[in-house]
Amino acid sequence: MRQLIVRPELYQFDTARQFAEAFELGEGDLVITNEFVYEPFFGALGLSCDVLYQEKYGRGEPNDEMVEAMIADVQRMKEHRRVIGIGGGTVLDISKIFALKYLCPVERLFDREPPIEKSRRLVLVPTTCGTGSEVTNIAILAFLKRNTKFGLADDTMYADQAVLIPEFLENLPYPVFAASSIDALVHAVESSLSPNATPYTKLFGYKAMEMILKGYREMTDKGPEARLPLLRDFLIASNFAGLAFGTAGCGAVHAMSYPLGGTFHVPHGESNYAVFKGVIDHYLERKPDGEIAALAEWIGSVLDCNAEKAYEAMFELLDRILTRKTLKEYGVHEEMLESWTNEVMNGQQRLMRNSFVPLDAEQVLKIYHKLYE
Numbered sequence: 001m002r003q004l005i006v007r008p009e010l011y012q013f014d015t016a017r018q019f020a021e022a023f024e025l026g027e028g029d030l031v032i033t034n035e036f037v038y039e040p041f042f043g044a045l046g047l048s049c050d051v052l053y054q055e056k057y058g059r060g061e062p063n064d065e066m067v068e069a070m071i072a073d074v075q076r077m078k079e080h081r082r083v084i085g086i087g088g089g090t091v092l093d094i095s096k097i098f099a100l101k102y103l104c105p106v107e108r109l110f111d112r113e114p115p116i117e118k119s120r121r122l123v124l125v126p127t128t129c130g131t132g133s134e135v136t137n138i139a140i141l142a143f144l145k146r147n148t149k150f151g152l153a154d155d156t157m158y159a160d161q162a163v164l165i166p167e168f169l170e171n172l173p174y175p176v177f178a179a180s181s182i183d184a185l186v187h188a189v190e191s192s193l194s195p196n197a198t199p200y201t202k203l204f205g206y207k208a209m210e211m212i213l214k215g216y217r218e219m220t221d222k223g224p225e226a227r228l229p230l231l232r233d234f235l236i237a238s239n240f241a242g243l244a245f246g247t248a249g250c251g252a253v254h255a256m257s258y259p260l261g262g263t264f265h266v267p268h269g270e271s272n273y274a275v276f277k278g279v280i281d282h283y284l285e286r287k288p289d290g291e292i293a294a295l296a297e298w299i300g301s302v303l304d305c306n307a308e309k310a311y312e313a314m315f316e317l318l319d320r321i322l323t324r325k326t327l328k329e330y331g332v333h334e335e336m337l338e339s340w341t342n343e344v345m346n347g348q349q350r351l352m353r354n355s356f357v358p359l360d361a362e363q364v365l366k367i368y369h370k371l372y373e
């Protein structure tokens, strides 16, 4: 059984300037990023690379129309030897697609009709502490016509280098910090409960949980500003969680959050959080022993409580970091839950097969109903 995939080389720099110098950013590079990232950190460096601002092509999570519009612009530029993605999950996922030889139509690419071949070197630099996408081989894209998200996972899509730069996190607004770090925590928990978890993935997953939960405790004790000296830890924790789920996979929380994120444009971390407790409660009801009990011991040791109270204590802590809303509060109608269940069962088996206990349609629908109000 596969134990751990470690593909990109990992780098860390204190500042964006150090990164730009060490990686000799310039001619032949296509930088995919956001203006609010590029301008303050790279603008004054006068780099001669081509730059695409993702937000000019649409807001929110990546979708097929956004990528098609970006491809049209890139095809008007001269050939690039390297793609450098600097941003949150959206930017990093899109950048993976731009390192491929055949790009469009994107819908066919995700159906694997043109062969998936890489033709440019790929460097990924996360600017949030959640995605983990810098060390995985998956790009998730929403297909607007199909109203859900699909993942394209292929080993050719690993970055050649992943670069952690804590400086980027200093400007992260609190809601983005909260949602993205909870996403990283969900990666750590889901990958540790996955049937594909190994001692190696759990080493990274458990450590990520410890770093994130300890950071949250600091923040609830001393206020949200207490995160600032811990930003490097949060960035490393999200990278650890990325290494864990890159091999062991995420599960039902991610699968069940996609219809919510896709339909109501809820940020990825927040939509995960909306279903996280419902899924964990269901697992505990169905199979309270095994890995979920081992994990409870660990969370209990981090939060100074006994294992029986560990999940309760964790969700109490998380509720103080990010508000957990019911599906109804997002505007979901109860009759939508059946079609969401079908979507999950038919379209998200890549994730559903990593669930801690196998879930059928009836159980998925039951979880959705519990989360409804």
Ligand SMILES: [Fe+2]
Pocket: 131, 183, 187, 254, 268, 272
């Ligand atoms: Fe995620």
